[in-house]
Amino acid sequence: MSNVSPAVRQQQQSKSQQAGSLPGHAHDAAPDTVQASESPVAILAARDVRKNYHKGQNIIPVLRGLDVDIREGEFISIIGQSGCGKSTLLHLLGTLDHPDTGEIHFSGSRVDNIASKKRDQLRNETFGFVFQFYHLLPELTALGNVLLPLMIGHGLFGYLSNRKKFRSRAVELLSMVGLSHRLNHKPRELSGGEMQRTAIARALINGPRVLLADEPTGNLDRKAGQEILNILRNLNVNKNLTIVMVTHDEGIAAQADRTVRLIEGRLE
Amino acid sequence: MYKIILCWRYLHTRYIALASVISVTLGVSTLIVVNSVMSGFTYEMQHRIHGILSDIVFDGHGLEGFSDAAWHMQRIREVAGDDIEAMTPTVHVPAMLNYRVQGRWVHRQVNFIGIDPETYATVSDCTAYLQHPENRKQPSFKLRNGGYDVYDHVLGEESPYRHGMEVAGWPHRQWVAAQEKAWLVAQKKNTPELAVPEKVGKSDPFSGIETPQLAAESDQGVAQQWGPLTEDRIYNKAVEQETGIIVGYALSQIMGRDGDHYFMVLPGDDVQLTFPAAGTPPKAVSGSFTVVDFYQSKMSEYDSAFIFAPIQKIQQMRGMIDPSTGLGNVNSIQIKLRAGADLVAVRDKLRASFPPEMYGISTWRDKQGPLLAAVQMETAILNILLFLIIAVAGFGILAIFFMIVVEKTKDIGILKSLGASGGGVMSIFLTYGLSLGTVGSGAGVLLGLLFVRHIDNIRHWVEVLTGQPVFDPSIYYFQEIPTLIQPLMITWVIVGAIAIAVIASVLPALRAARLHPVEALRYE
Numbered sequence: 001m002s003n004v005s006p007a008v009r010q011q012q013q014s015k016s017q018q019a020g021s022l023p024g025h026a027h028d029a030a031p032d033t034v035q036a037s038e039s040p041v042a043i044l045a046a047r048d049v050r051k052n053y054h055k056g057q058n059i060i061p062v063l064r065g066l067d068v069d070i071r072e073g074e075f076i077s078i079i080g081q082s083g084c085g086k087s088t089l090l091h092l093l094g095t096l097d098h099p100d101t102g103e104i105h106f107s108g109s110r111v112d113n114i115a116s117k118k119r120d121q122l123r124n125e126t127f128g129f130v131f132q133f134y135h136l137l138p139e140l141t142a143l144g145n146v147l148l149p150l151m152i153g154h155g156l157f158g159y160l161s162n163r164k165k166f167r168s169r170a171v172e173l174l175s176m177v178g179l180s181h182r183l184n185h186k187p188r189e190l191s192g193g194e195m196q197r198t199a200i201a202r203a204l205i206n207g208p209r210v211l212l213a214d215e216p217t218g219n220l221d222r223k224a225g226q227e228i229l230n231i232l233r234n235l236n237v238n239k240n241l242t243i244v245m246v247t248h249d250e251g252i253a254a255q256a257d258r259t260v261r262l263i264e265g266r267l268e
Numbered sequence: 269m270y271k272i273i274l275c276w277r278y279l280h281t282r283y284i285a286l287a288s289v290i291s292v293t294l295g296v297s298t299l300i301v302v303n304s305v306m307s308g309f310t311y312e313m314q315h316r317i318h319g320i321l322s323d324i325v326f327d328g329h330g331l332e333g334f335s336d337a338a339w340h341m342q343r344i345r346e347v348a349g350d351d352i353e354a355m356t357p358t359v360h361v362p363a364m365l366n367y368r369v370q371g372r373w374v375h376r377q378v379n380f381i382g383i384d385p386e387t388y389a390t391v392s393d394c395t396a397y398l399q400h401p402e403n404r405k406q407p408s409f410k411l412r413n414g415g416y417d418v419y420d421h422v423l424g425e426e427s428p429y430r431h432g433m434e435v436a437g438w439p440h441r442q443w444v445a446a447q448e449k450a451w452l453v454a455q456k457k458n459t460p461e462l463a464v465p466e467k468v469g470k471s472d473p474f475s476g477i478e479t480p481q482l483a484a485e486s487d488q489g490v491a492q493q494w495g496p497l498t499e500d501r502i503y504n505k506a507v508e509q510e511t512g513i514i515v516g517y518a519l520s521q522i523m524g525r526d527g528d529h530y531f532m533v534l535p536g537d538d539v540q541l542t543f544p545a546a547g548t549p550p551k552a553v554s555g556s557f558t559v560v561d562f563y564q565s566k567m568s569e570y571d572s573a574f575i576f577a578p579i580q581k582i583q584q585m586r587g588m589i590d591p592s593t594g595l596g597n598v599n600s601i602q603i604k605l606r607a608g609a610d611l612v613a614v615r616d617k618l619r620a621s622f623p624p625e626m627y628g629i630s631t632w633r634d635k636q637g638p639l640l641a642a643v644q645m646e647t648a649i650l651n652i653l654l655f656l657i658i659a660v661a662g663f664g665i666l667a668i669f670f671m672i673v674v675e676k677t678k679d680i681g682i683l684k685s686l687g688a689s690g691g692g693v694m695s696i697f698l699t700y701g702l703s704l705g706t707v708g709s710g711a712g713v714l715l716g717l718l719f720v721r722h723i724d725n726i727r728h729w730v731e732v733l734t735g736q737p738v739f740d741p742s743i744y745y746f747q748e749i750p751t752l753i754q755p756l757m758i759t760w761v762i763v764g765a766i767a768i769a770v771i772a773s774v775l776p777a778l779r780a781a782r783l784h785p786v787e788a789l790r791y792e
Contacts, residue, residue, distance in 0.1 A: 088786075096685055097786045117689060124687025135682045135789065139277035151270035152688045202686075 042069035042105070043242055044093055044210055049102035050265075051088055062088050064265035065102070070210070070244055075236040077245045077253040080262035086246040087214050089262065093244060094127045094212045095119045107209075124153045128203025132215035134195040136187040142198045143183045146170040149206050173201040177231055193224030200231055204241075211235070213245040217252055229255050270683070271692060275699045278672065279707075285700075288668045289708035291661030292765050296712025297719060299654045299761045300753075304720045306647040307757070308750035313636075313643065316567035320574070321632040322356075322391040322602035324615055328627055331361060332546055333597035335590060340601055347621045351609040354390035357598035358383050359582045363543035365519060365575065369532045376519055379573045380543055382582035385409060391604040394576075397563040398514065399433070400535075409512030409578050411560045413438045416535055420564075432531040441536035441558075445506040510538055511581045512560035518572035520562055535559050541575070546586045546597065553585055658765050662772035665704060669697060669776035680780050681788025694781035701773025705766035712765065713758060720751045 051063040062085035070076055070093075080086045091097040092104060095111055104112040111122060123129075136145045150166045151159055159166070174180055177197035187195055196216060203211055213232065217225030229252065235241045236257075245256060253259045261268045279285070326344065328334040337357035345352055359382035366375050385407055389395045395407045399417045402408075414437040420427035435443065521531040533539060537559050544550030557577065564571055583589050583596035590597075605614055611631045618629045633640060673680070680693055719726065727738050727749060739749055 091786050094685070096789075097784075120684075120687045120689045122687075123685060129685050131789070135678065135685070137274070137679050137682060139274065139281060144273070148270055148683075149686045151273065152683065152686055152692065156272070 043072040043107055044070040044244070045105040046089070046093065046099075047103040047105065049089075049092060049099040049104065051085070051092065051097075051100050062265060063092075063099070066262075066266055068260065068267050070242060072209070072242055073236070073240045075233065075243045075245070075257045077247055077256035077259045078262055078267070079247055079250065079253040079259055082248055084262050085265060086248070086262055090212050090214050090244065090246050093210075094129060095122055121153075124149055125206050126209050128200075128206070128208035128211045130196070130199050130203050130211065130213040130216045132218040134187070134192070134199045134219075136195055136198060136202075138187050141184045141186055142174060142179060142190065142194075142201075143167070143170055145187070145198055146174060146201045146205055148202060153206060170201070170205060173204055174198070177201050178227075191224070192220050193227060196220060196224070196228050197231065200228070204235070208241070210242045210244065213243060215247055216245065217247070217249070225252070270688070271696045271699055274696050275703060278676075278696075278700055279703055282672060285665075285668055285672065285704060286707075288661065288664040289704050289711070291664050292658060292705060292708030292769060293712040293715060295654060295658035295661050296709045296761055296765050297716035298657065299651065300713060300716030300758060301719045301723070302650050302654060303647070303757050303761070304716075304751040304753050305723070305749060306643065306650065307754055308752040310640070310643050310647070311752045312750040313567065314640070316565045316570075317636045317639075318632050319393040319397065320565045320567065320570050321635055323605045323609075323611060324603040324618070324629065324631055325635065326601040326603060326618065326622075326627060326629050328599055329625075331544060331550065331599070333359060333588060333599040334626075335593075335597045336595050337598045337601060338595075343621070344601065344603065344618065347617055348603075348605075348614050351605050351614050352603060353606040354387065354604045356384050356387040356391050356602050357579065358388070358600050358602055359579055359586075359588065359597075360599045361543045361582065361586065363541050363575070365515075366540040366542065367533050367537065374532065377573075378516070378519065378541075378575050380541060380582065381574060381576050382579035383576050384579050388576075388602070391602045394563060394565070397565045399517070399562045399564065403561050407514075407561075409514070409560055411437060411441065411509045411512060411536060411558055416561070430531070432534055436535040438536060440534050441509070442506045444537060445504075448505070505538070509558040509560070510556045511558065511577060513539075513541070513557040514561045514563055514576040515539075515559050516571040516574045517562045517564035518568060519575070520559070533559055535561055541577075543586070546588045555581075555585055655764060658768050661708070661765075662768040665701060665769055665772040666775060669701065669773050670779070672700075673697065673776045673780045676780070677783060677788045680783050681785045681790075684783070684785035685789065690781035693783075694777040697773050697777035697780055698770060701770045701777070702766065704773075705769025708769065709762045709765040713762060717753065720753060723751060724748050 046066055046068045049063050049066045050061070053060045053062055066089065068078075068089075078086055078089060088097065092099050092112070095104065099112055102112075103110050106122070106126070111119065114122075129135075136142075137148065140148065147166060147170050150162075150170075154162065171180065171183065174183060177200055179194060179197055179201070182190060182194055182198075187198070190198065196219075200211075200216075211232070216228050216232070220228065232243055232245065233255065236243050243256075245253075247253050326340070334340065341355045341357070344355065361380045361382075363378050363380035364375055365378045366373055368374070389407055395404055398404050398407060399421070400412050400415060401417070401421070402412060402415070404421075414435070416433045416436040418430050418433045419425050515533065520533045538556050539559060540554055541557055542552050542554040545553045563574075563576070579598070580596065583598075588597040589595070605611065611633070615629055615631050615634075622629065683693055684690075730738050
């Protein structure tokens with residue numbers, strides 16, 4: 001299935017374990033790694049992140065001082081039972097939510113406290129989100145959904161003057177995920193796998209540096225789910241895209257380079 | 269970009285929102301119709317008020333008037349200079365009009381106005397309202413030999429036919445004269461000492477009017493014998509007229525609810541006028557006058573009150589002429605300004621130069637100030653009430669938008685996760701409100717303009733359907749509902765409606781902007 005040889009995967013895993021054991025000292029580890037071209041800098045990191053949920057009078061702690069480092073070009077899966085805070089962690093990493101305490105770093109700088117405008121830009125350009133329930137806009141076609149981040153990121157004139165270029169990029173991405181025949185279909189006319197592939201194309205349209213996938217196969221049958229995983233794996237290998245995948249399924253988690261477990265609000 | 273696309277998608281996939289537009293549409297179209305009709309009324313009324321009044325009226329207080337109109341006109345010209353185009357002296361006096369219908373006297377209270385037929389036409393448009401085509405060209409106090417309008421000369425044959433006007437003028441007068449003779453003959457016959465022997469005739473068409481049997485026997489002979497009576501030789505009604513007067517149209521007739529006219533007096537009839545003579549205490553003087561024409565300004569206040577006569581006749585009858593100088597007193601001087609002159613400025617200049625305790629100087633607007641102000645106030649209140657309708661529509665938009673925001677919560681979360689800012693999401697809904705307002709007011713303007721254009725057809729159908737007269741032409745003498753479309757008014761209505769729609773969408777838009785993306789994504 002995977003294009004990555006087991007040896008490479010082994011190296012990557014050892015590398016990430018090294019980095020994980022030396023939080024904040026990723027630079028020191030860099031010269032030791034075999035693949036010098038692959039930057040060992042943690043592209044995305046959480047530092048002692050805590051997050052509570054309030055249910056009426058009760059405070060439910062979800063994340064209790066969690067640390068994680070995600071290296072550039074890594075395909076990492078976070079595994080945990082449902083309700084353990086996997087999605088919350090992903091939302092925090094993707095700046096969709098604020099941690100109660102602790103910090104989120106991207107490319108070495110803190111991003112959980114920056115101005116909302118910059119956060120919006122970060123979400124638009126740097127992170128790509130893939131959700132369990134696809135989250136496509138029902139009013140737009142597959143092509144329209146894929147173009148949506150470009151429309152959001154550009155002003156009216158910026159978009160209109162580049163729309164041919166944008167359109168061809170969107171068509172290219174949709175072809176890459178095998179949907180060149182579904183460009184003008186509305187989401188309700190697509191199957192679950194097709195919707196998820198559209199969502200992946202949407203996540204990739206702005207050339208993100210990190211793809212954050214929240215149970216991307218959770219709503220799909222095994223075959224469709226495997227197709228999605230193959231696409232993710234290809235992206236990771238061919239485009240060196242950093243992928244963070246959250247799942248509760250051991251079998252799916254195992255297809256990532258590295259798997260971390262979220263137990264009782266901490267990573268193991 | 270996504271704002272416009274999503275807004276467009278929401279517009280034509282959420283028809284419930286379009287339902288909220290209907291109330292905007294109705295509000296806007298009602299506003300346009302009401303404003304057009306009100307300004308149409310105002311315009312017509314001003315036109316008619318002004319038509320009969322001159323630009324500025326220079327009044328001496330009281331019925332005595334002031335003497336030497338020529339000197340006053342000279343002074344006025346010195347003060348106002350180039351702004352004056354024409355002036356004419358007039359005499360106004362309250363009077364009572366008396367005429368006989370079927371043997372019974374009818375009295376009407378009128379405003380008797382003496383005018384100089386040579387110059388009066390230069391200061392006011394009154395000649396346009398006369399009912400004889402020749403009089404409209406050159407007004408005259410001489411009775412015409414028929415040819416009076418049987419239809420409204422402005423509206424043409426669409427207006428109701430005026431039964432009786434076809435014989436108005438000398439033919440009518442001769443007919444009346446003959447009838448009176450016949451009646452007198454019959455009277456004399458009934459009184460034995462006055463009775464005269466006669467032969468039986470056949471040809472008199474008026475024989476059957478009073479006492480048919482007697483008349484049938486006696487007419488011809490009496491008519492022949494009546495001729496040489498002394499009274500008739502002095503004044504032969506059939507060929508001579510009294511001093512001519514021009515009578516307000518509404519004074520001459522009653523108007524049925526169906527718009528038909530029933531004339532009680534026609535050109536050619538003689539009427540009595542009673543009015544106070546000059547001097548204190550005023551004594552009533554009466555005179556007989558011949559109606560030579562009607563005028564119809566379609567301003568019911570004037571048409572039912574004004575009677576015009578030659579100024580010398582009134583001055584003479586009221587004793588307003590100074591025997592030593594031969595100059596007649598006048599009550600007022602009507603002034604017409606040249607086109608483009610500032611009415612108020614000239615009035616103020618004149619007011620500054622003439623003592624107010626002696627002279628009242630007012631513009632035609634001042635004269636009808638309360639009426640114009642009342643119409644203006646009505647328009648203002650109606651506008652406020654109708655804008656409240658649009659405000660109600662605004663609340664409809666508010667409610668429906670809240671629903672749409674709740675329905676679209678997840679989509680808002682998606683947009684935010686893709687990097688859309690709160691402001692961006694907010695502007696989707698503001699643009700949405702703007703487009704609803706635009707669509708609503710656009711449709712409203714179209715509907716309103718169509719309504720105004722076909723208002724008389726609509727009135728007709730409403731009247732047919734309900735059986736109730738919606739618009740009674742007898743009140744204002746309008747055959748049609750007057751309308752005037754003012755582009756500025758329409759612009760303001762559109763701007764107001766759109767503003768209300770946008771304001772109503774602010775709250776839902778704010779709510780959408782403040783949605784937490786994670787909460788929104790979790791929303792199912």
